[in-house]
Amino acid sequence: MTDTSLIQLEGIQKIFFTDEIETWALDEIHLKISEGEYVSIAGPSGCGKSTLLSVMGLLNSSTDGQYFLDGEDVASLNSSEQARVRNRQIGFIFQAFNLIGDMTVFENVELPLTYRKELKRKERKEKVQEALEKVDMAHRMKHFPSQLSGGQQQRVAIARALTGDPKVLLADEPTGNLDSKNAQIVMDLLGDLHKQGSTICMVTHDPRSALQAQRQITLFDGKIVDDQPTSNLRLETEVLTSLPS
Numbered sequence: 001m002t003d004t005s006l007i008q009l010e011g012i013q014k015i016f017f018t019d020e021i022e023t024w025a026l027d028e029i030h031l032k033i034s035e036g037e038y039v040s041i042a043g044p045s046g047c048g049k050s051t052l053l054s055v056m057g058l059l060n061s062s063t064d065g066q067y068f069l070d071g072e073d074v075a076s077l078n079s080s081e082q083a084r085v086r087n088r089q090i091g092f093i094f095q096a097f098n099l100i101g102d103m104t105v106f107e108n109v110e111l112p113l114t115y116r117k118e119l120k121r122k123e124r125k126e127k128v129q130e131a132l133e134k135v136d137m138a139h140r141m142k143h144f145p146s147q148l149s150g151g152q153q154q155r156v157a158i159a160r161a162l163t164g165d166p167k168v169l170l171a172d173e174p175t176g177n178l179d180s181k182n183a184q185i186v187m188d189l190l191g192d193l194h195k196q197g198s199t200i201c202m203v204t205h206d207p208r209s210a211l212q213a214q215r216q217i218t219l220f221d222g223k224i225v226d227d228q229p230t231s232n233l234r235l236e237t238e239v240l241t242s243l244p245s
């Protein structure tokens, strides 16, 4: 049964089969995320965080289970229909930025829009401009990724994720390759986007980043072992970070 959640996962399983080894990366995941929520996903390395995000982002198919995105049964769509949903409804932000090196900042951000035949060149340009302004990178439009710092590249990648007005932003360790100052800029940016109404689901190792979200889900061995508001966790972290190391 579908409901009003933006994201609804029911009994999602993902098994990888390699050289006769079965890896149960996701094991019976039930998860609902509402529109406007900011959720962080935590858990040890290898517990299935990236797999969960890539299933939600339709970058990877599940082995079993149901996935409703805004009420649409997206797990059972064929691959070209899934590509359409991915292009229009999902914005993905990766740890390694994943910008295309021989395209300018403008072209990178424009790329997802070029698959939308109904958009005219002028409309695309306006959307790209708007997205780059949101991340404060419009002044670097003609630069190439290699001419930018890591933090700037990630801001461009966020603009690329935003430009098609997705229903949800999925970020996999978005600050994992950044120094603490740039990490803070990116976290502040995600916080602002959430305040403006974006639904965000972010994998992070960093407890401080996780606290910017409203809700934290913890995975272990492919299962959700904890799901609670971050207000419960704030005090714990304050105590831990005030201890001498």
Ligand SMILES: Nc1ncnc2c1ncn2[C@@H]1O[C@H](COP(=O)(O)OP(=O)(O)O)[C@@H](O)[C@H]1O
Binding pocket: 016, 017, 018, 023, 024, 025, 043, 044, 045, 046, 047, 048, 049, 050, 051, 052
């Ligand atoms: N493409 C793949 N092929 C085989 N096994 C994979 C693949 N991707 C991930 N896995 C395995 O699935 C499990 C979960 O991986 P992952 O989702 O990347 O974890 P995390 O992001 O939490 O570190 C790990 O055991 C990993 O080795």
Ligand SMILES: [Mg+2]
Binding pocket: 049, 050, 051
């Ligand atoms: Mg990962």
